[in-house]
Amino acid sequence: MTNTAQTIDPALYAAVTDAIRAEAKKVLEAGAAAAVVGWQAGRRQGTAMPAIITDPAKVAELIFSPACVNNLALYLSKAKKEIRARGRIAIVVKGCDLKALVGLMGENQLKREDLHVIGVVCAGVQRAGAAKDIPLSEETIAGKCRECTVHTPEGADVTVGTLPDLPHFTPVESEELSRLEAMTPAQRWSFWKEHFARCIRCYACRQVCPFCYCEQCLCDRNRPQAVETTPRPAGNMAWHIVRAMHLAGRCAGCAECERVCPMDIPLNLLNRKMAKELKELYGHEAGFEVKEKGPLAQYREDDDQSFIK
Amino acid sequence: MSRIGVFVCHCGENIARTVDVEKVAAEAARLPGVAYATDYKYMCSDPGQNLLKNAVAEHRLDGIVVAACSPRMHEKTFRNAAKSAGLNPFLCEMANIREHCSWVHEDRDEATAKASDIVAMMVARVKKDKRLVPITVPVTKRALVIGGGIAGIQAALDIADAGHQVVLVEREPSIGGHMAQLSETFPTLDCSQCIMTPKMVDAANHPNITLHTYSEIESVDGYIGNFQITVRKKARSVIEEKCTGCGVCSAKCPQKKIPNAFDKNLGTRPAIYVPFPQAVPNTPVIDRANCTWFKTGKCGVCQKVCGPGAIDYEQEDRLIVEPVGAIVVATGFELYSITEKPKGSPIKGYGEFGHGTIPDVIDGLTFERLASASGPTGGKILRPSDGREPKQVVFVQCVGSRAREKGISYCSKICCMYTAKHTMLYKHKVHDGQAYVFFMDARTPGKSYDEFWRRAIEEEEAVYIRGMVSRLYQKGDKIVVMGSDVHVGVQVEIEADLVVLATAVQPRAGADTLAQKLGISYDSYHFYSEAHAKLKPVECATAGIYLAGACQGPKDIPDTVSQASAAAAKVMTLFAKDELEREPIVAKVNEKNCVACLYCKKVCPYGAVEEKEIRDRQGNLIRVVAYVNPGVCGGCGTCQASCPSKSVELDGYTDEQIMAMIEAL
Numbered sequence: 005m006t007n008t009a010q011t012i013d014p015a016l017y018a019a020v021t022d023a024i025r026a027e028a029k030k031v032l033e034a035g036a037a038a039a040v041v042g043w044q045a046g047r048r049q050g051t052a053m054p055a056i057i058t059d060p061a062k063v064a065e066l067i068f069s070p071a072c073v074n075n076l077a078l079y080l081s082k083a084k085k086e087i088r089a090r091g092r093i094a095i096v097v098k099g100c101d102l103k104a105l106v107g108l109m110g111e112n113q114l115k116r117e118d119l120h121v122i123g124v125v126c127a128g129v130q131r132a133g134a135a136k137d138i139p140l141s142e143e144t145i146a147g148k149c150r151e152c153t154v155h156t157p158e159g160a161d162v163t164v165g166t167l168p169d170l171p172h173f174t175p176v177e178s179e180e181l182s183r184l185e186a187m188t189p190a191q192r193w194s195f196w197k198e199h200f201a202r203c204i205r206c207y208a209c210r211q212v213c214p215f216c217y218c219e220q221c222l223c224d225r226n227r228p229q230a231v232e233t234t235p236r237p238a239g240n241m242a243w244h245i246v247r248a249m250h251l252a253g254r255c256a257g258c259a260e261c262e263r264v265c266p267m268d269i270p271l272n273l274l275n276r277k278m279a280k281e282l283k284e285l286y287g288h289e290a291g292f293e294v295k296e297k298g299p300l301a302q303y304r305e306d307d308d309q310s311f312i313k
Numbered sequence: 314m315s316r317i318g319v320f321v322c323h324c325g326e327n328i329a330r331t332v333d334v335e336k337v338a339a340e341a342a343r344l345p346g347v348a349y350a351t352d353y354k355y356m357c358s359d360p361g362q363n364l365l366k367n368a369v370a371e372h373r374l375d376g377i378v379v380a381a382c383s384p385r386m387h388e389k390t391f392r393n394a395a396k397s398a399g400l401n402p403f404l405c406e407m408a409n410i411r412e413h414c415s416w417v418h419e420d421r422d423e424a425t426a427k428a429s430d431i432v433a434m435m436v437a438r439v440k441k442d443k444r445l446v447p448i449t450v451p452v453t454k455r456a457l458v459i460g461g462g463i464a465g466i467q468a469a470l471d472i473a474d475a476g477h478q479v480v481l482v483e484r485e486p487s488i489g490g491h492m493a494q495l496s497e498t499f500p501t502l503d504c505s506q507c508i509m510t511p512k513m514v515d516a517a518n519h520p521n522i523t524l525h526t527y528s529e530i531e532s533v534d535g536y537i538g539n540f541q542i543t544v545r546k547k548a549r550s551v552i553e554e555k556c557t558g559c560g561v562c563s564a565k566c567p568q569k570k571i572p573n574a575f576d577k578n579l580g581t582r583p584a585i586y587v588p589f590p591q592a593v594p595n596t597p598v599i600d601r602a603n604c605t606w607f608k609t610g611k612c613g614v615c616q617k618v619c620g621p622g623a624i625d626y627e628q629e630d631r632l633i634v635e636p637v638g639a640i641v642v643a644t645g646f647e648l649y650s651i652t653e654k655p656k657g658s659p660i661k662g663y664g665e666f667g668h669g670t671i672p673d674v675i676d677g678l679t680f681e682r683l684a685s686a687s688g689p690t691g692g693k694i695l696r697p698s699d700g701r702e703p704k705q706v707v708f709v710q711c712v713g714s715r716a717r718e719k720g721i722s723y724c725s726k727i728c729c730m731y732t733a734k735h736t737m738l739y740k741h742k743v744h745d746g747q748a749y750v751f752f753m754d755a756r757t758p759g760k761s762y763d764e765f766w767r768r769a770i771e772e773e774e775a776v777y778i779r780g781m782v783s784r785l786y787q788k789g790d791k792i793v794v795m796g797s798d799v800h801v802g803v804q805v806e807i808e809a810d811l812v813v814l815a816t817a818v819q820p821r822a823g824a825d826t827l828a829q830k831l832g833i834s835y836d837s838y839h840f841y842s843e844a845h846a847k848l849k850p851v852e853c854a855t856a857g858i859y860l861a862g863a864c865q866g867p868k869d870i871p872d873t874v875s876q877a878s879a880a881a882a883k884v885m886t887l888f889a890k891d892e893l894e895r896e897p898i899v900a901k902v903n904e905k906n907c908v909a910c911l912y913c914k915k916v917c918p919y920g921a922v923e924e925k926e927i928r929d930r931q932g933n934l935i936r937v938v939a940y941v942n943p944g945v946c947g948g949c950g951t952c953q954a955s956c957p958s959k960s961v962e963l964d965g966y967t968d969e970q971i972m973a974m975i976e977a978l
């Protein structure tokens with residue numbers, strides 16, 4: 005599929021919006037779900053924010069647009085936990101968000117039968133700080149969407165939308181990863197050291213991550229203290245190593261952490277590197293099937309051992 | 314403030330030689346919370362233990378660190394001493410300054426400093442130790458014996474005679490192992506079959522023994538007192554319950570020319586066969602790879618002739634689960650082969666001996682089959698190549714053994730004796746024949762062993778040549794043996810009719826795979842490791858698993874049988890109690906922080922983790938958390954390492970303790 009135009013046709017988003025509203029109305033009226041988790045328009049023009057709709061009369065508030073960046077899986081793993089107590093929940097997900105849901109199911113946090121999954125075909129969302137309300141282009145599309153392999157989510161209860169022809173975008177994420185991999189270990193170390201040194205330990209990345217659902221993060225513990233809590237280089241490095249290791253093999257790649265980081269730390273680059281390692285070492289890709297055991301939770305005799313020196 | 318007592322042991326010279334024990338004690342005395350510190354020559358001795366007990370009373374100690382050997386060695390000893398002094402035994406810890414320090418270092422100052430560090434770490438740990446109470450678990454009084462050679466049979470019979478149920482699992486169609494293949498046995502030359510077959514029959518008929526032949530261990534779960542064993546009963550194609558052992562099937566099978574491995578391929582057998590006439594059970598098995606029915610779908614002769622209708626071509630492997638409380642591993646050995654070894658194998662073959670291509674160069678076991686009255690030649694010594702009686706036989710000892718360049722440095726222990734036996738058996742059968750033996754040393758410790766060897770030389774006229782054989786090659790119908798006689802200092806060349814190699818005793822191929830299933834350790838050759846070379850020679854480091862016979866190291870029959878009975882005695886000791894006391898070093902979940910991701914459950918090798926629902930008084934589900942069953946937990950700590958939120962911890966090894974230890978450095 006080639007697209008001579010340089011932008012993504014906004015018709016898709018409009019069509020998906022209509023389909024979401026229709027499906028939401030249907031499930032709420034039929035009592036098949038107690039609430040629908042989706043997106044609604046934000047207060048400022050061209051923005052969007054999460055929405056929880058329980059009244060079928062209000063489904064028109066739901067939208068889908070390139071501003072619908074939030075990974076709503078978060079709303080089922082920890083944020084607004086109370087909504088889960090209401091019963092079966094319908095949730096609108098993009099392909100990348102669905103990967104998070106699948107991961108959470110494998111970690112005993114969600115049950116498939118408790119969810120009604122409305123998958124949306126997504127051609128891409130905006131990068132942070134992009135100009136709003138214009139068709140997505142090389143200028144405005146998020147890095148992760150340029151090389152997305154899950155435009156059409158698989159395994160949802162309903163999937164709405166048809167993928168239009170997409171323009172070719174520069175694969176900035178792969179390029180970034182190759183640059184990282186081309187570095188010597190010493191260069192890589194100083195690359196991360198410099199980035200992590202800027203971290204202010206606001207924990208926005210943790211807050212937004214659907215997989216950081218621990219009630220008390222080990223990095224907040226003080227008896228014993230495993231990770232220094234003040235934003236100083238050693239503690240920052242420790243926090244980021246913990247974060248990378250805890251997400252290895254689990255991270256869905258939604259890049260929400262990177263989006264929310266006020267210090268522009270390339271967190272998803274680290275996530276992607278870990279994901280690549282796991283794929284190369286164990287043939288594992290997170291988020292495509294509910295796995296009883298991920299690669300880091302099991303030992304197989306044919307596991308690659310060459311890294312043990 | 315804690316009142317910790319530190320006791321630094323000299324271990325005779327073992328520790329004191331490299332570690333300044335007085336200095337370690339003096340430095341320990343200055344650590345905060347240490348109320349008393351001293352050193353003593355042998356802490357584990359009676360006066361040493363009394364020293365500890367008195368100090369507890371005198372200095373009102375509330376924690377103890379014994380700086381000595383590995384906890385594997387004496388932790389129990391000192392915990393018992395602490396207990397008798399009125400202290401909770403789990404408030405007593407070992408600082409290993411022997412295996413981890415004095416034995417591995419040479420520099421006295423550095424070793425002393427390290428010993429002090431180790432002590433400081435253990436003091437930090439002990440301060441945060443909790444009073445723990447042992448856990449009791451019921452014992453399943455049934456034993457599993459793996460391997461039905463003489464070792465397995467003896468162990469099974471002993472345990473069964475003590476009144477306990479035994480499950481005996483043998484890989485081959487018949488029990489018996491190597492001993493069933495032997496002709497006559499040193500040092501008394503009694504016929505192996507005559508002493509072995511009655512034991513095989515006893516084992517099969519014993520009301521307390523369940524025999525699974527042609528079976529292997531599929532998986533092992535559980536722990537001491539409570540193992541769950543899955544046995545794979547391979548498809549025999551013969552229904553054991555129906556077969557009467559009449560043998561009509563084997564007699565009528567049109568496939569007759571399959572080499573019989575039991576006879577070292579000297580004889581042949583049909584496709585439906587028992588490996589040897591005295592096999593137990595006397596139930597044949599179909600060798601599917603060579604059976605016409607399985608190859609072409611035609612034939613079916615055995616099914617037609619079998620009166621009781623025992624043949625079942627459709628039979629499949631069956632998995633049987635056996636709950637047992639103890640396991641005896643008795644999987645025996647196999648002989649080194651001089652053939653070319655696969656690339657990368659640390660063990661090498663003997664190209665200079667023709668890599669096994671010279672037909673009249675055989676190994677000891679083949680000679681046993683030739684000499685056996687029930688063997689393929691009816692007990693006549695005949696050459697495999699042309700069936701002639703050899704008049705000059707050269708025996709070569711230490712083939713593969715004690716040969717570091719071939720990959721094995723140990724002594725196979727039995728070859729000196731069986732080679733002496735072979736020369737005698739040969740002389741008894743071929744009166745005008747001459748036996749030569751190339752040997753490095755004659756190692757004949759053992760009751761009546763040296764006398765036996767001397768008899769081979771003095772009465773049976775075997776010529777012993779001290780030296781090695783450098784090359785063997787075929788010349789006409791002779792084999793030229795080129796060697797050296799180091800006594801005389803000359804090269805020797807003998808034209809032999811038959812050459813018998815005493816090849817090294819090795820563990821079974823696949824011994825490592827079984828060990829991994831059982832969770833027991835093995836050495837670099839894959840012989841199974843005992844828990845302690847001197848004091849625990851039949852126990853594995855894994856509780857509830859015991860070793861018998863050649864799987865642990867080369868052994869002759871008397872040693873094998875002794876070890877088998879010893880292993881059986883250990884099993885009986887275990888079964889003497891209804892309940893087992895287990896160390897309370899088990900994991901506990903902090904239910905407040907656990908988020909029920911169940912990583913712990915996924916990684917727990919013991920299957921100890923379950924899900925637990927927390928409900929309010931009205932019965933509403935509040936949350937789900939992980940729960941560790943203390944009876945099942947093996948205390949490995951894997952869950953603790955994998956829990957992302959650090960909500961599960963091992964008692965005695967809490968994160969707080971580990972951190973305190975690191976900080977003490």
Ligand SMILES: Cc1cc2nc3c(=O)[nH]c(=O)nc-3n(C[C@H](O)[C@H](O)[C@H](O)COP(=O)(O)OP(=O)(O)OC[C@H]3O[C@@H](n4cnc5c(N)ncnc54)[C@H](O)[C@@H]3O)c2cc1C
Binds near residue numbers: 490491647868
């Ligand atoms: C040529 C020769 C001559 C000898 N002559 C004498 C002698 O005269 N006197 C003397 O005292 N000793 C003699 N020996 C030594 C004697 O053979 C051994 O001491 C004895 O056989 C050791 O018994 P075992 O039960 O430990 O092993 P084995 O006899 O090897 O029996 C092991 C059994 O375990 C089974 N097994 C293996 N792996 C598995 C598995 N994974 N699952 C289930 N079953 C398994 C095997 O099939 C076998 O039946 C001789 C040895 C050789 C090689």
Ligand code: SF4
Binds near residue numbers: 208210268
């Ligand atoms: S969001 Fe950015 S600044 Fe905040 S903790 Fe995460 S990496 Fe650090």
Ligand code: SF4
Binds near residue numbers: 218
């Ligand atoms: S970083 Fe690890 S411990 Fe902290 S919240 Fe995330 S997953 Fe939990």
Ligand code: SF4
Binds near residue numbers: 903910938939957
């Ligand atoms: S790994 Fe930790 S958080 Fe997860 S279920 Fe187990 S104890 Fe709970």
Ligand code: SF4
Binds near residue numbers: 900
């Ligand atoms: S310590 Fe943890 S992983 Fe190990 S056996 Fe106990 S519960 Fe299982």
